[in-house]
Amino acid sequence: MSEAQTINPDAEAKALPRLNAEQYARGILAADRVLLGRAITLLESTLPRDKALARAVLALCEPHAGGALRLAVTGAPGTGKSSLIERLGQYLIERDHRVAVLTTDPSSVHTGGSILGDKTRMPGLAGLDSAFIRPSPSSGMLGGVTQGTRHAITLCEAAGYDVVLVETVGVGQSETAAREVADIVLLLVLAGAGDALQAIKRGIMEVADIIAVAKADGNAVAPSRAAQRAYQRALRLYPVGPTGIRTRVLTCSAITGDGVDTVWEAAQAYKEAAEISGYYARNRARQRSAHFKDAVLKALCADFLSHPAIGTRLEALQAAVASGERSTWDAIQILLEMYRSP
Ligand SMILES: Nc1nc2c(ncn2[C@@H]2O[C@H](COP(=O)(O)OP(=O)(O)OP(=O)(O)O)[C@@H](O)[C@H]2O)c(=O)[nH]1
Ligand SMILES: [Mg+2]
Structure with missing residues (x-):
């Protein structure tokens, strides 16, 4: 057998039957986790025909989305985000919630996810x-990490998950990603x-709606x-932000489970206060409008670059x-004139 025959680029496509947008959407709305996973994989595809299909699936799911509480868990590498999400997820499922976990983890891009x-x-x-659970949407995802996560959230909500936990490593871009996709940011x-002073210097206090001192167990209880x-x-130095809600500081441990209930209660209390103040709806509207503007700029850029003369x-x-x-x-003027002329 020649090499060309053994390495078959269509092998994967043949292994799974191709579905149309309606079939994907029907599966997702029926909470079929396999199809939900495959649809998110479709969002990551860079093939033009997959992109068109992904958009069609999104369009069918969007009317059924929006119902979940979107909680981003952010923090420096190794602060215990995954462990807390796992523990909190178990806690919520015991209380009859359905929980989707998405990670936007830039470090796994560097390590290939192995570590x-x-x-x-x-x-x-x-x-x-x-x-x-859906680890690490890749940076190649339709519209980049933030949009990719937004789209994955849409599909998870259409599948009926009422809590979406998003893990983001708190380094630069991904903190913004948390703000752009979540209702609540837990730092x-x-x-x-x-450390509190360091946090002020790095401006991370502003990012958080709730702060939790993690790994508060064993010898770390008193220091925590x-x-x-x-x-x-430190927070008293800050005025209350646009949420109108004071940032609460808690302690928790994913190992003992202490404080996990308090984290959830704080999230619930935040949501209620934000709904009453109107911030909850305003924040979602702001996110939709930012997302739209982002999408317009991306579409324009793609159209510009695909212009035959350019x-x-x-x-x-x-x-x-x-x-x-x-x-x-x-x-720039030369290019713009070429683009504008029919
Ligand atoms: N003592 C203690 N250790 C913890 C706790 N939570 C996590 N750890 C440990 O801390 C390390 C990092 O935990 P992860 O949950 O992977 O942390 P993370 O923030 O998701 O890490 P990255 O995704 O790599 O940024 C692991 O060795 C965990 O076992 C905790 O509540 N108490
Ligand atoms: Mg992690």
Whole structure:
């Protein structure tokens, strides 16, 4: 057998029958976890025909979405996000919730997921019927990580999950991602001298709706309480933000389970207060409008780059700008004129 025969690019496509958008949507609405997983994989595909199908599936699911509480769990690498999500997920399922877990984990892109694989799989949660876990949407996902997560949330909500937990590592971009997709941002921190001050300097207090000092067990119980007080003191320096709700600081442990109930109660209390103040709906509207603007810019950019005349000219102009032959502004004007002319 020749190599060309053994390496068959269509092998995967043949293994799974191709479905149309209605079949995907019907499966998702019937809470079929396999189809939900396959639909999210479809969102990650870069093939043009898959993109069109993914959009059609989204359009069919969107009217059924919006019903879940979207809680982002963020924090520096290793602060215990996955462990807490697993424990909280189990706690919620015991109380008849249906829980979807999505991770937007840039570190697993670097490590290929090998180091974090075990934790993101969340074995204690994955075996439960009311749980759906989807690790690490790739950066190639339709519209990037933030939009990819938004779309995955839409599909999970259409499948009837009423709590969506999103894990994001608190480094730069992904913190913004948490803000853009979640109703509530839960920031995990660890006990340690001066950490509250560091947090202020790095501007992370503003990102959080609720702060939890994680791993508050064993010898760490007393330092965690001290850290809780330090964060509470630090927060008094801040005015109440646009939510109108004061950030609460809690302690919790994924190992003992202590404080997991308090984290959920704080999330519930936050949601109720935000609904009463109107912030909850305003935040969702803001997210939809930001998402729309983002999508418009992306569509425009794709249309610009696929313009038949622009592709070749762009490279030549880029070289001319690089060599100093043309000014940047000049080159932009030339491209825009080409784009505007029919
Ligand atoms: N003592 C203690 N250790 C914990 C707790 N939660 C997590 N850990 C440990 O901390 C380490 C990191 O936990 P993860 O849950 O993977 O942390 P994470 O924030 O998801 O990590 P990344 O996804 O890599 O950023 C693991 O070795 C866990 O066993 C806890 O509540 N108490
Ligand atoms: Mg993790």
